[in-house]
Amino acid sequence: MDNIILEMRGITKTFPGVKALDNVSFKVREGEIHALVGENGAGKSTLMKVLSGVYPAGTYEGEIYYDGEARRFSTIADSEHLGIIIIHQELALVPLLSIAENIFLGNEIASNGVIHWPQTFARTQELLKKVGLSESPATLITDIGVGKQQLVEIAKALSKEVRLLILDEPTASLNENDSDALLRLLMEFRTQGMTSIIISHKLNEIKKVADQITILRDGGTVETLDCHKEDISEDRIIKGMVGRAMEDRYPPREPKIGDTLLEVKNWNVFHQHHRDRQFLHDVSFKVRAGEVVGIAGLMGAGRTETAMSIFGKSWGHKITGEVTMRGQRVDVSTIPKAIKAGLAYVTEDRKQLGLVLINNIMHNTTLANLHSVASNGVIDERKERKVASDYRSKLRIRSHSIYQETVNLSGGNQQKVVLSKWLFTNPEVLILDEPTRGIDIGAKYEIYTIINQLAAEGKGILMISSEMPELLGTCDRIYVMNEGRIVAELSKEEASQESIMRAIMRSGEKH
Amino acid sequence: MVVDTSTHTTKPSIGDYLRNNIREYGLLVALVIIMLFFQFVTNGVLFRPVNITNLVLQNSFIVIMALGMLLIIVAGHIDLSVGSIVAFVGAISAIMLVKWGLPAFVVVPACLVVGAIMGAAQGYWVAYQKIPSFIVTLAGMLVFRGMTYVVLGGRPIGPFPKDFQILSTGFVPDFLYFLNPSPEVIKNMVALVAVLALVGYAIYAGLRDRRINEQHGTENEPFIFFAVQMAVIGLVALFIGFQLSTYRGLPNVLIVMGVLIAAYTFVTTRSTIGRRVYAMGGNEKATKLSGINTERLTFYAFVNMGVLAALAGMIITARLNSATPKAGVGFELDVIAACFIGGASASGGVGKITGAVIGAFIMGVMNNGMSIMGIGIDYQQLIKGLVLLAAVFFDVYNKNKGKG
Numbered sequence: 001m002d003n004i005i006l007e008m009r010g011i012t013k014t015f016p017g018v019k020a021l022d023n024v025s026f027k028v029r030e031g032e033i034h035a036l037v038g039e040n041g042a043g044k045s046t047l048m049k050v051l052s053g054v055y056p057a058g059t060y061e062g063e064i065y066y067d068g069e070a071r072r073f074s075t076i077a078d079s080e081h082l083g084i085i086i087i088h089q090e091l092a093l094v095p096l097l098s099i100a101e102n103i104f105l106g107n108e109i110a111s112n113g114v115i116h117w118p119q120t121f122a123r124t125q126e127l128l129k130k131v132g133l134s135e136s137p138a139t140l141i142t143d144i145g146v147g148k149q150q151l152v153e154i155a156k157a158l159s160k161e162v163r164l165l166i167l168d169e170p171t172a173s174l175n176e177n178d179s180d181a182l183l184r185l186l187m188e189f190r191t192q193g194m195t196s197i198i199i200s201h202k203l204n205e206i207k208k209v210a211d212q213i214t215i216l217r218d219g220g221t222v223e224t225l226d227c228h229k230e231d232i233s234e235d236r237i238i239k240g241m242v243g244r245a246m247e248d249r250y251p252p253r254e255p256k257i258g259d260t261l262l263e264v265k266n267w268n269v270f271h272q273h274h275r276d277r278q279f280l281h282d283v284s285f286k287v288r289a290g291e292v293v294g295i296a297g298l299m300g301a302g303r304t305e306t307a308m309s310i311f312g313k314s315w316g317h318k319i320t321g322e323v324t325m326r327g328q329r330v331d332v333s334t335i336p337k338a339i340k341a342g343l344a345y346v347t348e349d350r351k352q353l354g355l356v357l358i359n360n361i362m363h364n365t366t367l368a369n370l371h372s373v374a375s376n377g378v379i380d381e382r383k384e385r386k387v388a389s390d391y392r393s394k395l396r397i398r399s400h401s402i403y404q405e406t407v408n409l410s411g412g413n414q415q416k417v418v419l420s421k422w423l424f425t426n427p428e429v430l431i432l433d434e435p436t437r438g439i440d441i442g443a444k445y446e447i448y449t450i451i452n453q454l455a456a457e458g459k460g461i462l463m464i465s466s467e468m469p470e471l472l473g474t475c476d477r478i479y480v481m482n483e484g485r486i487v488a489e490l491s492k493e494e495a496s497q498e499s500i501m502r503a504i505m506r507s508g509e510k511h
Numbered sequence: 512m513v514v515d516t517s518t519h520t521t522k523p524s525i526g527d528y529l530r531n532n533i534r535e536y537g538l539l540v541a542l543v544i545i546m547l548f549f550q551f552v553t554n555g556v557l558f559r560p561v562n563i564t565n566l567v568l569q570n571s572f573i574v575i576m577a578l579g580m581l582l583i584i585v586a587g588h589i590d591l592s593v594g595s596i597v598a599f600v601g602a603i604s605a606i607m608l609v610k611w612g613l614p615a616f617v618v619v620p621a622c623l624v625v626g627a628i629m630g631a632a633q634g635y636w637v638a639y640q641k642i643p644s645f646i647v648t649l650a651g652m653l654v655f656r657g658m659t660y661v662v663l664g665g666r667p668i669g670p671f672p673k674d675f676q677i678l679s680t681g682f683v684p685d686f687l688y689f690l691n692p693s694p695e696v697i698k699n700m701v702a703l704v705a706v707l708a709l710v711g712y713a714i715y716a717g718l719r720d721r722r723i724n725e726q727h728g729t730e731n732e733p734f735i736f737f738a739v740q741m742a743v744i745g746l747v748a749l750f751i752g753f754q755l756s757t758y759r760g761l762p763n764v765l766i767v768m769g770v771l772i773a774a775y776t777f778v779t780t781r782s783t784i785g786r787r788v789y790a791m792g793g794n795e796k797a798t799k800l801s802g803i804n805t806e807r808l809t810f811y812a813f814v815n816m817g818v819l820a821a822l823a824g825m826i827i828t829a830r831l832n833s834a835t836p837k838a839g840v841g842f843e844l845d846v847i848a849a850c851f852i853g854g855a856s857a858s859g860g861v862g863k864i865t866g867a868v869i870g871a872f873i874m875g876v877m878n879n880g881m882s883i884m885g886i887g888i889d890y891q892q893l894i895k896g897l898v899l900l901a902a903v904f905f906d907v908y909n910k911n912k913g914k915g
Contacts, residue, residue: 314800335802345800353800356793358860367790368801370783377783385727403730421801 004068005030005164005195006051011062013046013055020046021060022219028164028197028212033190035206036199038216039241039440044199045089047216048166052086053079066164083163087153089172093141100124100137103156127155131185145300147178154185165189165196171205172438175299175466183209201440203234215240242442250473251445253452257476258289259326261460262343262429267321269309279316280306280484287429287460292451294475295464296500302484303464304348307431311345312338325428339368342428346418346435348464350411354418357407361399362388364406365420372424391420395450412443419450429460436470448474468497482507525733532732533909534854536740538869541902543743545873549880556883557876560758563751568679568830570875571764572597572823574868576842577849578775579812579819581867584850585779586812587792587859588637588644592651593820593846596629597839598659600824605668605834608675615675623821629655630817631810638809652843660836669833679829681763699760706752710745717741764826771819776864788812792859848895849874852902873898 006028013021021043028034036044049055051064053073064071066082073079076086093102100120109116109123124137131151141149150170157165167186171179179202186196187209200206206213213232215222222240225232238249269280280302287293295303308315310323312335323332323341330341338345347353355364365388366373373383388402395416399409406417415435422430432451436444451474455461465471471478478495480488480503488503529536550557576593583590600622607618629651636647687700697703717737724731731737755761779785790798791805799805823842828834853870855862874895881891 311800312802335800336804339802347800352794353796356790356797356860358793359790363786363790367786367798367803370786374783378781379783379786381781382727401730425802 003030004028005066007065008047008051009063009065011047011050011060011064013043013050013060020219021050024062024216024219024221026214026221027224028195030195031190031193032211033186033196033198033209035210035213036197036216037201037203037206037213037237037241038222039442042216042241043219044216045168046219048086048168048197048199051079052076052084052166080160083161084166085157085160085162085164086166087150087157087168087170089169091146091149091153093149093152095142096140098138098140099128099135099144099152099155102141102152103127103137103159105156107160123159124155127158128152130158131155132181145178147174147181147299150174150178150182151185154182163195165194166199167196168199169201169438170198171200171202177298179205201438203237206237207232207234213237217241217243238441241440249441249445249469251449251452253292253455253474255292255455255476256290256458258458260286260288261326262287262462263324263327264310265322265324267306267310267323268319269305269316270318272316275317278484280309283321283481283484283486285479285486285489287462289428289458289460290455291477292455292461292463292475294471294478295462295481296468296471296478297481298504299466301481301504303481304433305484306481307345307433307462307464310338311335311343311431314345339425339427343431344368344422344425344427344429345431346415346422346433348434348437350414350418355406355414358405360403360405361392361397361409361417361420362402364417365391365402365424368421369425387424388420391424395420395423396446410439410443412439412446415439415443415447416450419447423454427459429462430454431462431464433464434466435463436465436467444470468500471500472496480504480507525735528733528736532736534906535863535866536736537905538852538854538866538873539740539743542869542873542876543747545876545880546747549876549883553880553883557880558750558754560754562879562883563754564758564762566875566879567762567765567768569879570871571679571762571768572826573842573845573849573875574768574871575771575819575823575826576816576846577853577867577871578771578864579816580846581850581853581855581862581864582775582779582788582812583644583816584847584855584857585792585859585862586788586809587795588809588812589648589847590633590644590813590816591648591843591847592629592633592655593816593823594839594842595652595655595659596626596817596820597824597827597842598834598836599629599655599662600626600821601828601834601838602659602663602668602836604675604825604828605671606662608671609668615672615678618675619678619825622825623818626817626819626821626824627814628817630814630820633817634810634813637813638806644813656836659838663834663836665836667833667835669831671829671832675825676829676832677763678767679764679826682759683761683763683766685760697756698758699756702752702756702760705761706748706755710748714741714745767822767826772864772868779864784808789860792861794860845874846871848899852899854906856906870902 004027008024008026011021011024012019024043024047026047036047038044050060053076056074057072066084094105097105103124104120109120121137128135128137131154133148133151133155135144135148141152170182174182183205186198189196198206198210210227212227213225215237263286265284267280267283268278271277271279283306297303305315309319310332313319313333314335323330325342332338332341332343351357356367362384366384370379373380373387385402391397392399392402397413397416397420399413406414409417436447439447451461451463463471463475472495476492478490478500479486480490480500482504485507487507490499546557556562580590580593603625604618604622607613607621608615633647633651636642637644683701685699685701687704690704691697691700721731721737787798787803787808791803791808795805824839827838831838849871850862850867851857851870852873853863853866853868855867877895877898878891881894
């Protein structure tokens with residue numbers, strides 16, 4: 001097992017003005033699962049792009065040895081040829097083609113340009129069996145969930161005789177069941193002698209599967225930990241990532257809970273597309289002033305749909321039920337009305353739904369409340385500048401200026417811009433949907449701090465998250481959703497990972 | 512936790528600044544080079560007073576429509592129907608004026624309303640029924656062209672009463688003749704005074720904005736760029752103003768055009784509506800989730816386009832002094848090309864009024880210059896096509912280089 005399959009030595013990669021990688025060394029043993037961790041911007045993805053030939057030889061310094069030989073990859077095809085396959089975070093599948101077509105895209109089983117379909121389907125079936133999928137090869141990608149799509153990507157990698165599989169954040173958008181299935185699959189591949197490199201933010205998963213862990217920080221290698229020699233705790237990994245020990249991942253808070261702000265009663269919603277399928281059933285909950293309320297649940301439980309259907313009916317149809325603010329019934333039938341009623345919704349998908357990426361920080365900050373920096377439809381640039389600057393310093397948005405395009409900001413700073421936008425509408429209740437998804441640990445802490453401040457100011461926070469430790473660490477009360485219903489309400493004392501999972505499982509038996 | 516409180520603003524070097532803004536300066540430089548080139552190859556005909564006047568008269572409608580088209584493109588759409596709207600509104604105006612004998616002050620607003628309705632009819636399908644604008648306006652292009660043939664019965668109508676023609680062929684009367692220092696050279700004092708005043712104001716406003724920016728710590732463009740830019744624009748404007756003053760003065764269309772350019776520049780850069788259109792073009796879903804009625808914005812962008820196309824239609828019809836079923840064929844392409852040459856992005860969210868106007872002038876000077884040189888329409892099209900491709904390639908190339 002001590003056969004080194006890959007060694008990268010002294011890799012330095014410079015972008016105009018930034019040194020993304022600085023003399024990084026990285027060694028992977030054959031047949032192991034090697035985890036690559038680090039905060040966003042630490043250089044993990046860049047390193048993997050150097051390895052796979054996305055950045056061709058010559059654009060970086062340093063050497064790559066694979067199977068003991070020095071290699072210079074100038075295209076992705078070169079590295080794939082040797083069995084190095086990378087699966088990116090954003091899946092590269094064509095949604096309207098079938099599983100079989102996707103697996104063999106660019107690599108079709110064909111003679112003289114004519115595809116041999118029976119063979120293609122037969123091969124696909126074999127591959128799907130290996131990854132534990134029972135779908136038909138003719139199923140369209142768009143008709144299967146993200147978890148299964150990820151497995152299709154792996155099947156595609158297998159079709160190319162993979163020896164070194166690189167997965168960039170494979171479980172970022174998967175629920176716990178799908179993540180477990182994927183990790184089990186990797187462990188199974190390990191017994192068959194395949195090597196994998198996994199980039200992930202989910203330290204509990206890494207702990208579960210990794211043989212070695214390499215930590216990157218600010219473009220340099222910090223250390224490589226061997227999980228078989230010592231017992232590596234999550235805190236130990238975090239210490240390496242952030243450069244010092246993190247005593248507490250969640251800032252402390254003294255809850256001062258006041259009157260009920262938002263109350264939703266008997267909220268029934270039908271599916272946006274499958275119009276006769278009821279998706280949410282009698283959802284009722286409330287959020288009080290100064291309170292942080294969590295909604296836990298698996299992917300597809302209806303949490304985002306609940307939030308969006310309340311926020312101006314942005315999702316679903318045939319919506320019935322009652323929404324009250326401070327006991328008064330409010331109209332939330334359009335987004336402007338919902339905003340007026342005192343609601344704000346920070347979406348889970350900040351790039352697609354949260355920000356206008358080609359616009360700068362200032363323009364994004366004022367977008368939802370533009371009229372308050374304008375008179376008679378004319379924007380007062382001084383006011384606008386001041387608002388944007390204030391939020392930039394208050395939320396500590398790291399940027400050159402308020403004129404920086406948001407596309408160039410890190411995930412954490414982008415999220416802070418989205419938060420600025422909604423704070424500027426001065427809401428009473430903020431619905432935060434996966435507020436820390438895909439952002440690094442340092443920035444997460446800052447987001448939690450902001451949440452605490454907002455609660456201290458007397459705002460109500462409704463937080464949707466798939467990371468249970470996060471909910472347990474920040475919330476005063478947690479609702480558990482499953483299959484479009486609220487199945488449990490747990491106080492801070494009652495809530496634990498076990499009690500939440502138990503509530504989900506038990507409700508699954510009932511329906 | 513790594514807390515980096517770097518709030519410093521690094522001052523970019525002049526080279527960096529030029530690289531980041533090469534598109535805008537490049538456009539201006541390209542226009543100047545093209546003008547000098549044609550001035551040279553036409554042996555000075557291009558800048559003769561008569562020709563400058565013609566240039567304005569021939570291109571005003573492209574500029575006017577480019578203003579509306581820019582908004583449409585920034586909003587993430589396209590409008591292929593403007594040439595047909597031009598023809599139909601021209602036909603309607605001819606029928607009202609010539610056949611029904613209605614006065615111009617009734618016909619002009621009525622035709623603008625007709626344009627608005629035509630824009631609204633398309634905007635409805637795009638905004639509320641979510642049909643791609645390419646398809647809706649392709650349909651509109653065919654439908655409106657067909658309607659033009661129907662109402663005209665296939666025959667041209669003309670000529671028009673004088674008061675209608677003032678719109679496109681009239682000049683601002685010389686009410687400042689008493690200021691004229693040398694009546695032998697200068698035939699129209701208003702033109703000279705107006706241009707002088709305008710250039711003076713532009714310099715004053717530019718300096719004022721720089722001062723305000725400085726007070727707020729906002730980055731200014733390096734003074735040298737500001738100065739050179741002002742000098743080039745100022746000199747060209749003064750020269751053109753002088754040339755015009757030695758002929759018949761300021762064409763009325765130039766005034767209309769100038770006022771509209773100023774108004775649309777204001778709307779796109781300073782108003783909430785403009786800001787929202789840019790945001791919508793950049794990311795429609797995020798804009799909608801920010802509580803902005805994106806459907807209504809799209810709808811009104813098309814209504815606005817219809818009104819401007821109607822105005823352009825009347826100007827063209829009055830100029831030709833006849834409404835024909837074939838009027839405005841292919842105009843949409845010139846207008847769209849002007850916007851893209853001017854730096855608008857086909858995927859929406861990016862583009863400037865000044866860019867579209869300069870783009871329209873580049874097209875106009877090329878049309879005019881090549882016509883004077885006696886280049887046939889065949890080669891003119893070929894060359895214009897290549898210029899469009901080159902301009903957009905320049906954009907894409909710069910963007911990719913920026914990414915490194």
